[in-house]
Amino acid sequence: MSERCALAVIGGGPAGLATATTAAELGVQVELFDEQSAPGGQIYRAIENADTEHQAILGQDYARGAALAQSFRASAAGYRSDSDVWAVTPERQIGVISFGSADIVDAQFIVIATGSMERALPFPGWTLPGVMTAGAGQVLLKQEGMVPDDTLIGGGVVLAGSGPLLLLVASQYLHAGVAIQALLDMTPRAGYLQALPHLPLALIADGYIGKGRALKAELRRADVPIISGVTNISANGDDRITSVEYDIGSQRQTLDTGLLMVHFGVVPNGHLAAALGVEEIWDRRQLCWRPSTDAWGGTNIDGVAIAGDCGGIAGARAAEYSGRLAAFQAACSLGLIDAEERDRLAAPVRQALKRDIRVRPFLEALFTPPASLMDNAVDDTVICRCEEVTAGRLREAVSLGCQGPNQVKAFTRAGMGPCQGRQCGAAVSHIVAAARGVEVELVGRFRVRPPVKPITLGALATLDVD
Amino acid sequence: MFKRLREGPTVTVTIDDVEAAVPEGASVAAAILLKNLGHCRTTPVSGEPRAPYCMMGVCFECLMEIDGEDNRQACLVTVEEGMKIRRQEGASGLKP
Numbered sequence: 150m151s152e153r154c155a156l157a158v159i160g161g162g163p164a165g166l167a168t169a170t171t172a173a174e175l176g177v178q179v180e181l182f183d184e185q186s187a188p189g190g191q192i193y194r195a196i197e198n199a200d201t202e203h204q205a206i207l208g209q210d211y212a213r214g215a216a217l218a219q220s221f222r223a224s225a226a227g228y229r230s231d232s233d234v235w236a237v238t239p240e241r242q243i244g245v246i247s248f249g250s251a252d253i254v255d256a257q258f259i260v261i262a263t264g265s266m267e268r269a270l271p272f273p274g275w276t277l278p279g280v281m282t283a284g285a286g287q288v289l290l291k292q293e294g295m296v297p298d299d300t301l302i303g304g305g306v307v308l309a310g311s312g313p314l315l316l317l318v319a320s321q322y323l324h325a326g327v328a329i330q331a332l333l334d335m336t337p338r339a340g341y342l343q344a345l346p347h348l349p350l351a352l353i354a355d356g357y358i359g360k361g362r363a364l365k366a367e368l369r370r371a372d373v374p375i376i377s378g379v380t381n382i383s384a385n386g387d388d389r390i391t392s393v394e395y396d397i398g399s400q401r402q403t404l405d406t407g408l409l410m411v412h413f414g415v416v417p418n419g420h421l422a423a424a425l426g427v428e429e430i431w432d433r434r435q436l437c438w439r440p441s442t443d444a445w446g447g448t449n450i451d452g453v454a455i456a457g458d459c460g461g462i463a464g465a466r467a468a469e470y471s472g473r474l475a476a477f478q479a480a481c482s483l484g485l486i487d488a489e490e491r492d493r494l495a496a497p498v499r500q501a502l503k504r505d506i507r508v509r510p511f512l513e514a515l516f517t518p519p520a521s522l523m524d525n526a527v528d529d530t531v532i533c534r535c536e537e538v539t540a541g542r543l544r545e546a547v548s549l550g551c552q553g554p555n556q557v558k559a560f561t562r563a564g565m566g567p568c569q570g571r572q573c574g575a576a577v578s579h580i581v582a583a584a585r586g587v588e589v590e591l592v593g594r595f596r597v598r599p600p601v602k603p604i605t606l607g608a609l610a611t612l613d614v615d
Numbered sequence: 616m617f618k619r620l621r622e623g624p625t626v627t628v629t630i631d632d633v634e635a636a637v638p639e640g641a642s643v644a645a646a647i648l649l650k651n652l653g654h655c656r657t658t659p660v661s662g663e664p665r666a667p668y669c670m671m672g673v674c675f676e677c678l679m680e681i682d683g684e685d686n687r688q689a690c691l692v693t694v695e696e697g698m699k700i701r702r703q704e705g706a707s708g709l710k711p
Contacts, residue, residue, distance in 0.1 A: 184672060184691055185691075186693060191671050198640075206620075233691075266669065266671065266673045267669065269674075276663070276665060278653055278654050278664055278665065278666030279616065279666065280668070281666070281667065281668050281669070281670070282668060282669050282670075284669065284670070284671065285667065285668060285669050285670035285671070288670040288671055288690075289617060289645055289648065289670060292640075292641070292642065292645065293619065293638055293640075293641045293642070293645045293649070294619050294620045294621055294623075294638075295617045295618065295619055295620070295645060295648070295649060296617065296618060296620060297616060297617060297618075298616060298617055298618035301616050301617075301618075301651060302616055325620055388653065388654070388663075388664050389653055389654075389664070389666075407616060408616050418673060420673075534665075534668075534674070534676065535658075535675065536660060537658060537660040537661055537663075566675070567675035567678060567686065568673065568674055568675040571673045571674070571675075572673070572674055603686050603687075603688070605684065
């Protein structure tokens, strides 16, 4: 039987929790769907179970999630944990599967808050066991209290890449007593110059620059070797990583390790929105696609809004603010408040949002990898992890006349595996664009179609359709 | 490759028919990493080993057979007492 709700929120991170809580406070009947078993999203993952000792390792910013989860639990919003949303239609029907059983939910208004994911930047050996993302390391720390075991990893964990999260993970590992062999800082030197003009604005944002400096100082005090100016990393090994190689200047260096954690910033996790047909634009500063939205997160699909990092990377606090804005609009559109009330409620939130995102131009200029990193992968580097398609085969397809990622997909199977192009999509677009000598926005991106999550025929068969 | 900061309650599962005590509340993918099992599947294309990569449901590297069902995202499934976990070797087949 199909169910109904006034507002469906998809995603239980800061944006989704803020949307659902705010809307419920305004009297909207809300259901929140999330694939995890507890609220918090990735950033505040397992926040409800974190005791003070654990919070001390993870830091103050993590602790902020506790209040968010608490007010969500206390609100009248309905909560469907462990629920995979595998489709959303323009008629605002939501296909959801939970514990093996499928449902279709009709919603009057939908807020998609599926957050962000780490940017996939292919390099030789990145598919080897023992290579994972820094975000994955953080998930293991938050959820399971797991950290790298020095006795099992020759030489200790190596962190590589660039971005605030990499520093944060390093600091959290320090607090947890993990020996870090090295932090390979791949922030392009040009980034510092490009970022400089944005520094004054960033300094008056809410304390972010100070935090970044404190993190770096902490790592230096602890004698974590931070190696700057690193390029061209590769992971070596047979059935698992045994060493990482990198260039520093013109010299090739090697570190023995059984665990390499990489991070190259985050990008919108926009797969569900893309499958629904939400219009996207290419963001040159963030080097990713993001949904085209209005001031309330509204999209080209009637009654569907985007909140949080899924709409463009702005961070966890900004996600809360944009979630509240989306909730005001939802409440207004559902007739619970008028436009005047909506605008009155929104004014202070917009102020806070504006203040908070002042740091973004600086971070984007500093940490966004240069486009060349995305498109000049050597020919034998695997780009599509699922179908094991190399950069060379993508270029070959272009030389045969493929104009865009979707043609390349048909020729090579790149993007056709279980992840549906979530990992390789951006790199494929970059490589095709570079091989053709045109801009990424011109070649476009993989078309995404539902189901966006694996769903069994057995689960589909539990659907009671009229 | 990993260790727990603090010991806590465990549940007993089987991984490829071998009994293993794994942390209560952990994801299956985390349990595989904690047991230092190397890989969780081999690829259908070349048979190379793969292990959990993103731990948040977007890379699909941790696909495993869990309680008889193939292609489960092991990072999104919480371990349960008696759960039967198998590494997925190559392409999954149709089950009788």
